[in-house]
Amino acid sequence: MASKKKYYAVAAGRKPGIYHSWPQTLEQVHHYSGAVYKSFSTLSDAEAWLDQTNDPSYKATSAPTKSKNRHPSPTTPLSNTNTNTAPDTIIIYTDGGALGNPGPGGYGAVLNYNEHCKELTGGFRLTTNNRMELLAAIMALRSITSADKPIILHSDSAYMVNGFQKGWVKGWKKRGWKKSDKQPVLNIDLWQELADLVDQLKITFKWVKGHAGDPLNERCDQLARESAGKPDLPPDVIYENQSKQSLQAS
Numbered sequence: 001m002a003s004k005k006k007y008y009a010v011a012a013g014r015k016p017g018i019y020h021s022w023p024q025t026l027e028q029v030h031h032y033s034g035a036v037y038k039s040f041s042t043l044s045d046a047e048a049w050l051d052q053t054n055d056p057s058y059k060a061t062s063a064p065t066k067s068k069n070r071h072p073s074p075t076t077p078l079s080n081t082n083t084n085t086a087p088d089t090i091i092i093y094t095d096g097g098a099l100g101n102p103g104p105g106g107y108g109a110v111l112n113y114n115e116h117c118k119e120l121t122g123g124f125r126l127t128t129n130n131r132m133e134l135l136a137a138i139m140a141l142r143s144i145t146s147a148d149k150p151i152i153l154h155s156d157s158a159y160m161v162n163g164f165q166k167g168w169v170k171g172w173k174k175r176g177w178k179k180s181d182k183q184p185v186l187n188i189d190l191w192q193e194l195a196d197l198v199d200q201l202k203i204t205f206k207w208v209k210g211h212a213g214d215p216l217n218e219r220c221d222q223l224a225r226e227s228a229g230k231p232d233l234p235p236d237v238i239y240e241n242q243s244k245q246s247l248q249a250s
């Protein structure tokens with residue numbers, strides 16, 4: 001699946017201006033205190049925004065954007081990478097989705113550590129949005145080789161972030177991975193693995209608004225969509241087996 005061209009406007013960074021790729025943009029804003037930047041689908045919109053932010057009377061605000069997730073928003077949103085974190089903090093962004101839900105799906109993750117940046121992505125022939133959101137975080141955390149470094153993981157999945165911020169996972173574990181209505185937790189295979197990884201790491205989950213111009217969130221979305229659109233994707237074996245069992249039982 002061809003990805004749409006993006007334009008990145010940097011109003012405050014090492015070298016303000018308009019860039020045509022995320023790696024170039026990252027060089028200008030990564031670990032730059034007070035960085036201000038945004039992505040656009042057209043060059044004219046990027047130029048107009050940059051002109052506006054250079055106006056001394058301009059005050060940055062976040063326009064309301066409808067979230068792609070129906071779950072309630074967590075209480076600690078974060079919309080950009082200017083987190084004033086320590087230099088040894090690992091910054092992670094993740095996203096996932098399925099075309100049709102269920103349908104072909106993919107996940108994307110971007111990991112930043114000091115001046116290093118790594119991207120992870122993959123896809124499956126039949127899966128769901130929530131499974132890919134969870135798997136994106138799992139794949140990112142699997143790649144962490146040092147458990148003593150603080151991690152901030154950003155996701156636009158309230159389903160996943162609320163699971164840890166609101167204590168859902170702790171409750172599920174106490175009840176033998178059952179919800180308060182005594183029904184089994186959906187996507188239990190991925191929740192269990194993610195919970196095990198989280199227990200071994202110093203991690204904080206932060207919610208970000210999806211499709212709101214955050215370049216790292218949008219890069220993850222791009223990675224996920226590109227992977228979902230590839231041919232000859234492998235099966236999400238557990239999901240497909242569960243789907244077959246549900247059909248047989250109905």
